[in-house]
Amino acid sequence: MVSCRFFALGLALLLPAAPAVMAQSSSSSSSSTEAPAAKQSQQPELTPGELSVQARIRARREARRAQAIRDTYGNKYEIFLGGGYLRFQPGPKLQHVTLYSFDTALSRNFSNKLGVTVDGRGYYGTPFVGVNFTGITRPAISQYDVLVGPTYRFIANPKYSIAGRVMGGVAMGNFSGDTNGFGTANLGLFPDGTTYAINGSIIGETNITPNFSLRLAGDYLDTGFGSTMQNSFGFNYGFVYRFGKR
Numbered sequence: 001m002v003s004c005r006f007f008a009l010g011l012a013l014l015l016p017a018a019p020a021v022m023a024q025s026s027s028s029s030s031s032s033t034e035a036p037a038a039k040q041s042q043q044p045e046l047t048p049g050e051l052s053v054q055a056r057i058r059a060r061r062e063a064r065r066a067q068a069i070r071d072t073y074g075n076k077y078e079i080f081l082g083g084g085y086l087r088f089q090p091g092p093k094l095q096h097v098t099l100y101s102f103d104t105a106l107s108r109n110f111s112n113k114l115g116v117t118v119d120g121r122g123y124y125g126t127p128f129v130g131v132n133f134t135g136i137t138r139p140a141i142s143q144y145d146v147l148v149g150p151t152y153r154f155i156a157n158p159k160y161s162i163a164g165r166v167m168g169g170v171a172m173g174n175f176s177g178d179t180n181g182f183g184t185a186n187l188g189l190f191p192d193g194t195t196y197a198i199n200g201s202i203i204g205e206t207n208i209t210p211n212f213s214l215r216l217a218g219d220y221l222d223t224g225f226g227s228t229m230q231n232s233f234g235f236n237y238g239f240v241y242r243f244g245k246r
Contacts, residue, residue, distance in 0.1 A: 025140045042223040057228075060155050068158035071210040075242040080105040082238015086221060089230050090127040090141055090175060091188040097127035099143070109246070113153040119167060119199075121145050129187040132155040139187060141179035145171045145197045145221070170222045171197035190225040198222040205240060 002242045067181035084101040123143040129138060149167030175189040184191050203217040214237075221232045 003004050015154060030062040047124070049225070059222060065158060068210070069112065071123045072158055072207055072242070073109070073153070073156050073161070074246055075211070076244035076246050077242070078105075078107040078109065078115070079201075079241045079243075080107070080238055082091045082215065082217060082236055084114055084121065084123075084219065084234055086123055086219070086234035088123065088143070088232045090125075091129070091184075091190055092226055092228060094127055094129060094188050097125045097141075099125035099234075101236075103238065106152060112156050115151045117146070117147075117149060117151050117165060117167065119120035119169075121147075121148040127189070129189065132187065134165075134186060136178070136179060136182065136187060139189070141175070142174045143191065143201075143223075144174075147197060147199050149199070151203070154181040159207055161203075163205075165199075165201045165203060165217075169197050169199075171195055171225070173223075173225050175225075193225065195224040200235070203224055211242045213242075214238075215240050 001006050021092045029227040046186035080103070081104050084103050086099045086101060087096045088099045089096050101121050103119065105119040107115045107117040121144070123145075124140070125142075126138040127138050128138055129136065147169035149165060151163055151165040153161050153163040155162040172194045173190060175194055177190050180188055180190075198221070200220045201217045203215060205213040205215045207213045217236045219234045219236050221230075221234070223230045223232070
């Protein structure tokens with residue numbers, strides 16, 4: 001009987017506290033579900049005015065880049081002055097020799113990417129012809145080329161450019177000038193003469209200023225001395241000056 005009284009008394013004390021406990025649990029659960037939403041609402045959204053400002057900044061940046069390209073490649077003419085290196089076979093049975101060259105060219109540009117180039121170059125070297133009765137083992141030889149053809153820029157950026165070029169023309173070989181009258185046949189050299197020349201280049205340029213750049217080009221030269229084909233590879237280097245706005 002006494003235990004029933006104590007149970008009734010405890011139940012009477014717990015019932016008033018039950019609503020407070022339930023309210024606290026519901027408030028904690030609602031706060032936990034609302035926290036991610038509150039965090040998301042705190043992320044700032046760009047207003048139309050701010051979006052417009054960013055668009056104007058991008059447009060000005062693109063306009064400056066386009067103007068830099070026009071300033072760099074919007075000239076009618078380019079002059080190239082430099083030198084080069086070529087591995088060349090001076091005779092049908094001789095080993096290849098290193099020829100060093102001067103190179104000068106004038107280009108007429110019709111757009112930022114397309115132009116026509118006239119190129120003049122000279123090559124000089126001393127091939128080894130072996131021990132022979134003449135006593136001449138390293139005669140000096142030379143070759144002069146005049147070439148013309150189109151140049152096309154694949155990449156034209158304000159700071160650099162990459163272009164390809166194909167040219168054709170004539171090559172004039174002087175192989176007997178240092179033979180002391182023994183002639184080229186006794187030394188195994190090609191005979192003097194004029195023949196065709198075909199040239200292909202991949203050209204890279206770094207722009208120092210809009211009118212001045214440094215050039216390095218991989219070079220291929222095919223000639224026909226001695227009724228044979230000389231497939232020669234090398235490179236050219238030098239500087240380019242642009243002038244005459246289109």
